[in-house]
Amino acid sequence: MPEPHKDERPKAEKIAAEIRKLIMSGDWAPGKQVPTNAQLRAQFATSNVTIQRALQILKDEKFLEGQVGVGVFVRGELAQTIQPAHYIAPSDPGQPYRWLSEAAKRGQRSKYRMLAVRETVPPVEVARALRLEEGGTAMLRSRIGYLSDQPAELVHSWYPMELAVGTRLADRRLIPGGSPALLEQMGFPTRSQDDAVAARPATTEEYEALEIPRDVPVLEVFRIVYSDDDKPIEVTLLTKPAHRFKMGYHIEL
Incomplete structure (x- = not known):
């Protein structure tokens, strides 16, 4: 034994x-x-x-x-539970991205800061999720989300180049209503998403961007968003500091 x-x-x-x-x-x-x-x-x-x-x-x-x-x-606050299901549907026309509007409902100030927008060869798991040919490229949008002036999430999102070229997906500016609203306007509505959640030590990028203390891990969400005919239209790697957030899921049977 x-x-x-x-x-x-x-x-x-x-x-x-x-x-x-x-x-x-x-x-x-x-x-x-x-x-x-x-x-x-x-x-x-x-x-x-x-x-x-x-x-x-x-x-x-x-x-x-x-x-x-x-x-x-x-400390003066509980770990905040984030419900990913709240952000699946695109915002109504003229309304902010749901991540921002949900924060407002909780009485939190929120904003995003863009870090980079560029064409790149994505990591293997992203390329596989987007069904790219070997060496294929995707449009990467990287940003930090803040809640009440504290960094809350580091987000890297990749989009197929045939969807991104010539659109706001290739623009460094923030997208009004967020990418789900833009993709729906382009004829690619969100139909489903797969999330894989993990916890792991922070990379240097995450440690610095999220202002992580000591050896606190991050929560990692690897998300694939699908449109009609199971077409992958977005792959996102989202990390959050695990001492401040929990992931919540409501399932009805």
Whole structure:
């Protein structure tokens, strides 16, 4: 029989993981004062130094906030659940992209900042999803989305060149109503999408663009959007900081 897999992480990291779960689940509510060091020492049967290290990890990750002379408190907001289904349908004519309008409903300020728009040979998984020939190119649109002035998502979207050339998809400016509205106007309405969700360490690009603290992972969504006849019209790689967001799905049977 193989040896059981043991948690060999330092004690402080294991304690930080336990507290992090309490915060992410809402068991430790936003604004809650963290128990005293003496209480935490007793709870986790460890030293004061180890507790201080665990709390510092969580402060660096923005889960905890220290107030001089008062104590340590849970950050002021829960992890936000994002429902991808809210953004599938194109915006109504003259209305902003649904990601922006949904943020407004939650009382959040939102905006996108374009990073790049260019023709490129996409990664293998993107080329495969777009059904490109070997060496084929696609139009890449890269941008950062902000919620209440904090970077919330890094988005890379690829489009078939035959759809993009000569359209706003090839323009560095933001697209009024977003790409779903433009594609529908072009005769390619969204009919379905496939999402593959993963968690992984951040790349340098993601770490810097999303202002990720310490070793917090990112949530990755690899999305393929289809139009009529199962034609792939968009492939998107979207990453979000995992300490601030959850992905939510509602399924009716």
